Amino acid sequence: MRQLCRILFTAPFALLPLAVHAANPVFPGWYADPEAAIYGKQYWIYPTTSDAYAKQTYFDAFSSPDLVHWTKHPRVLDASHVTWAKKAMWAPALVEKNGKYYFFFGANDIQNDKEMGGIGVAVADHPEGPFRDLIGKPLIGAFHNGAQPIDQFVFKDSDGAYYIIYGGWGHANIARLKDDFKGIATLPDGSQFKEITPKDYVEGPCMFKRNGKYYLMWSEGGWTGPDYSVAYAIADSPLGPFTRIGKILQQDPSIATGAGHHSVYHVTKGDHWYIVYHRRPIGETAANHRVVAIDRMDFDAQGHILPVKITNEGVAPMPLD
Template identity: 60%
Template sequence: MENNGAKSGNPIFSGWYADPEARIFEGQYWVYPTFSASYDEQTFFDAFHSDNLVEWTKVERILDKKDITWAQRAVWAPSPIERNGKYYIYFSANDIQNNDEYGGIGVAVADGPSGPFIDALGHPLIDQFHHGAQPIDPHVYIDDDGSAYLYYGGWKHCNVVKLNEDMISLGTFVDGEVYKEITPEGYVEGPCMIKRNGTYYFMWAEGGWGGPHYSVAYARSDSPLGPFLREQKILAQNPQVATGAGHHGMIQIPGTDEWYIVYHRRPLSETDANHRVVCIDPLHFNPDGTIAPVEISFEGVSARPLTNVNSV
């Protein structure tokens, strides 16, 4: 079903947004981005949903800083997941620069993907630097065996923690560690994990978020804990299309090997660092399991309705 040949176009919805996380919830595509503005204005999250990747509906302010007692500065980089009928969203707040400042990564919970999300703890889930990683840019991943992991980190360090069944407290790895560093070469921020054919694909953003060379690279492993050896960039600017392409989420069509990458980039007409838009393009795997570099486009993707899918 091609919806009369309609294409999503890029960006897929209007407004300045960045750091998109992409999911399938309740038979719909969902994208949860950062509202890309100055810190004084970056104080809430909107979400967007679609039946076909082409037409998107905005749900405003699914979580607002005013409802997070400990959030004093910007909130950004949301990452949602569903478990046991509840929806959890992990996010960055306050942009702390050292362990004496208050903030870090929080978690909120809701009964549905559109929220409203309620701060689950009344304080950050992760509020300190461990192994040099600034507590920002969370990405939540649940493995096939039900183990839940939260990947995170800025300042060129990446950690992973285990989430307990309640999804709002941290577990311990078998070696006794709570915070395990997994930083690959070139890592800056924006981690993302998928699993395909038994292989873990770990991806991350490289370069400075405000500049044209922001990009995404990846590594593979047979464990969600690595080791992750950098292979190559898979997403980068195209001076004919847009710059600063990075910090992405992934969509797999259930039951298929069809994948899409949802990411932000900066239009060629823009010089303001916060002028970023959310885009989508196909992502392809080569026969040997490597990822082919993404061709960023103005056209986006064709309509892809979902059928008989409840949640992923």
């Protein structure tokens, strides 16, 4: 599952030559906002199709046995199976529950509560889809606490509760999902949407739990600019309050700019962590010219995330046993 945060499109995998490193970007094409998930012995990435809003009407997915060799699964979800989604389908969030796969997504880039759109959810029997709309309308279709309903992330806590963390326009909300993912439950204080916005938050939240602490990560800066980056905070509860620690992912002008909107892999065997993010290749200035990269993410003895070194080499193979 998500929280645990050289490309050869050939098969079978057993015939592929051994690669020393994946290389960044990890697969070709303009993609952004990658969602990282692990299902069985396969890594998955579900990115936004990085294009003009009117053309963002579908999602591709990519799977790999080792973080190096990736297979493309085209159009695992598209607008033809979501009657209310017309454009700007963004930032997938995936979760598996009881043998079903749930795909949360933003659509239509709504600017106020009078417009149709927001955060939806689709379901499939397999991680490669095909996904179909679960409820026939947005799960979150209005602004709460000033947060635009985009950039959702779904976090499963150790007690089995599922939370959705989301928000654009500089506001982050958390809400507890109902068990069937068809609605929003009530939080202990009686509310449904609790604002947990940390300092300098812009968009793209991601949450995981490590050694009893909750890590909230997010993107800040402008998504079209070189200052796009990732920072994080820590709390004792998924509901906060979160104390900002600092920035851990940002551009290296010699490698790539605009490094942000990420997710995380945690390979429990050996306790390996990876950050999956998008960035803009050197020399590219078009807003939608973004690619997906993976680099290592490490912690110090105090549990703080060390600054990530972005690379062209990428990561070494890491098969899932």
